[in-house]
Amino acid sequence: MASNKKFNIWDFLASVKLAVFLLIILAITSIAGTIIPQNASYEEYLHNYGETFTRIIDVLELYDMYHSWWFIFLLALFTLNLIVCSLKRLKPLLQQIKNPKKILDNELEKSISLIDVIKKRGNVDVWKEELKKILNPKFGLPYEEVSQQNVYLYYDKGKYSRLGVYITHFSILFILIGGMIGAIWGFRGFINLPEGSATNQVIFRGGKEPYKMDFFIKCDKFSLGYYPNGMVKEYRSDVTIIENGREVKKFAMRVNHPLSYKNLTFYQSSYGVMDRKAKMRVFIKFGKNAGKSYEIEVTDKPVNIPFTGDFVKVFDHYQNLDNLGPAIILEVSEGGRMPVRFPVFKNLPEKDLNPNSNYFFKYQDYNETYYTGLQVTKDPGVWIVWFGCFMMMVGLYYSFFVIRKRLWLRLSFDGEKTVIAIAGQSTRTRVFEEEFARIVQQIKDVKI
Template sequence: MTMSKNNAFVSLFASVQLALFLLFFLATTSIIGTIVPQNNVPGFYVERYGAKTAQFFQLLAIPDMYNSWWFLGLLGVFSLNLIVCSLERLPQVLRMMRRDIRATAPNHLQAFPFRQEITLNTTLDLATERVRSLFSQQGWSPATVDKEGAILIAAQKGVWSRLGVYVVHLSILIILMGALIGSSTVAEKILRQPTFAFKGSIMLPEGQATNHITAFKRGTHIDLDFHLRCDDFTIEYYPNGMPKTYRSDVSILERGQVVQTASIEVNQPLTYKGITFYQSSYQPYQQYLVALVRQNDGLETRELVTTAQEVKWAQGGISFGIINRESQGEVTRRLKIWFSDGKGDPSIFWVNPGKETLVERSDATYRLTIDQLYATGLQATKDPGVDLVYAGCILMLAGLYVAFFLSHRRLFVLIRREEAQRCRLFFAGDANKNRVGFEKKFSELIKMLGS
């Protein structure tokens, strides 16, 4: 009698019906979490879904559903269900795997699904050797035992494949454990260490550095033990003004020194000290980075300017400014520049952001480059459980392969001597999966022996 028959708790959590219900419920809620944008500010949900719906979302923590108490609770119940199911059924499987197939009684062979009988005109010893040799050639490891005046040859393959489903169970538990370890809710409310696992964002203007991020949901600052600086932000647009691609060139600084540089693009994150930075957004400003170089002697300056502002470069004896701009949305397409060296009429011309322009004056030639200032939007994630999740996924693939593509196959031959030079061979076999394929191999083996 199994435990489930004696214990109502075990009976409930060993139920396959409960596992199916939990899987259905988790799948349904995951669809909701995919449809409803996650980790936005409360005003976003009020504007998009209305005040009452947004209040309902906040009550059920749907904006951060995968870290909500009820979703984590569902994962916990599902984990308990897997553990109890495995512990309830695994001992029986292990006993079956350890069972000595040589102990199979000859009369039990009649109950096997695949059976066939043939006659060989040879002695008992030669028939036995012939069967053993054929089995070995086909990759079976035959065992021989005397049974009631007959010879029983038994062999099996893939006995360990019965564990495939339990490997899948274990992989799911490892994945769920990794998800819990990487949950910001677990880090904050159970471990009391918000920096252990978190998700947040940074809006970092070009040329600036920061040593903290803003956590999703709570909106609090999480301090980093290094600085992240945005050295440059590059964006390309389609002719209709839609962004084509964008990239952030960043530096990691510790104690004021650059220890690493990298380019962050969509699908090309940066990971440093367990924190991964993803390119997620950007923000254009109506400010411009001006680089001005006097070609005669290489004297240069860099300035951050706005429109309708006169900038004086005292060392170079130059004044300049932006007197007009043409924009598409927040993106500047052209800028009208006023440029003077105090000698003669000022130069007035249009430039394209990011394109170098030569300004010819009476005494010198200047190289002028103007770039619109951007802030890069980065998502920052620290997930110490991600390695467990990857390991669980790999283990799951292995378990699924074993569970679906391999089978436990048993093959028996009972050899009885009828006359001095005549033997009757009774074949029996079964497989716990892919019985059609096993039946074909079973028939081919018998045909090879009789040929």
């Protein structure tokens, strides 16, 4: 017989199976977002993946996956699933915390494994106060109830520890909500800023319209720091924020030292050379002009060697090449032959490393003009994410380090002695067993 059970949206959203399914899908898509370069140009995708797969990337917005509508939808559905799951299971738990079983009766005795009975001389009232002296410093103030025959004490230490899981759940919600706010209303862009220039536009990969800031950022100076072997140690951008024609802030930006201004964060991301200029002296070795020399300025574009049909350009520069000091890599096009590249060392002015050439070059001076590459981010949800992280630390602390410990005591008088029935329970039974045994022994050792 076919089932007539109706679809229940609440049960669907509260399903653990849905949560597992969404986590698997989010994990798989996150792997795809890691493998596929984000915010690259259309031509780059076409070159790397071909026309068919590039169309798929374009349709599914895999070029900016974490801001795509379907990824945000998955996050929103997972967030809703987590809210419903938590609310469905939280209400019964709060009822258990609010109204625990406080009286040690026969039914409760049968369900608890840690239990002992002690008989001591003295009346019930005296032993009640004595037990409080022993247990109050460790477990706090007890719930107390007195009947015609018995006195009941109930201790509940760390009763909110079971909420640690739900605090952790809600912390994940805050992180997800903050991430969605950042994905919808935030962005990540780039600025390539030459020394001495300013801009108010943030560029996006993928052909999106630039974001126009209501202020300008200017690169006053870009500088590199080097290790003794010539490797780049750090790069730094001295920038100025200009708003309404006034300089409002100066900042020295380095890697891991970002600049924040008006909800935007600027990170030192990269750098490059805009222009190379080398002051060289070129000597003619052979021919009718042999022995003559000329001072020329060589750039990164071919420059004519005076009174010849040959050309030279700066290909690269090293601060300390092979531990021999600064060196310019020249590229010489000579006599219609293939260009030849070779170094010219500042500290070896007489060293000719291109002996087959008609020209000999001496290093006199070198200057580079750099651009600084800045990554610009706007994330209005970042503080919600940080709050979620703080909540997660609190939730994990309560879950792993706060242990719920419960003690039930029933005191009665049998005509000669006070009978103390004591029972204990904890979320960490094995850990609590030793403490329970010590408490029982401590009570047994007391003499009145």
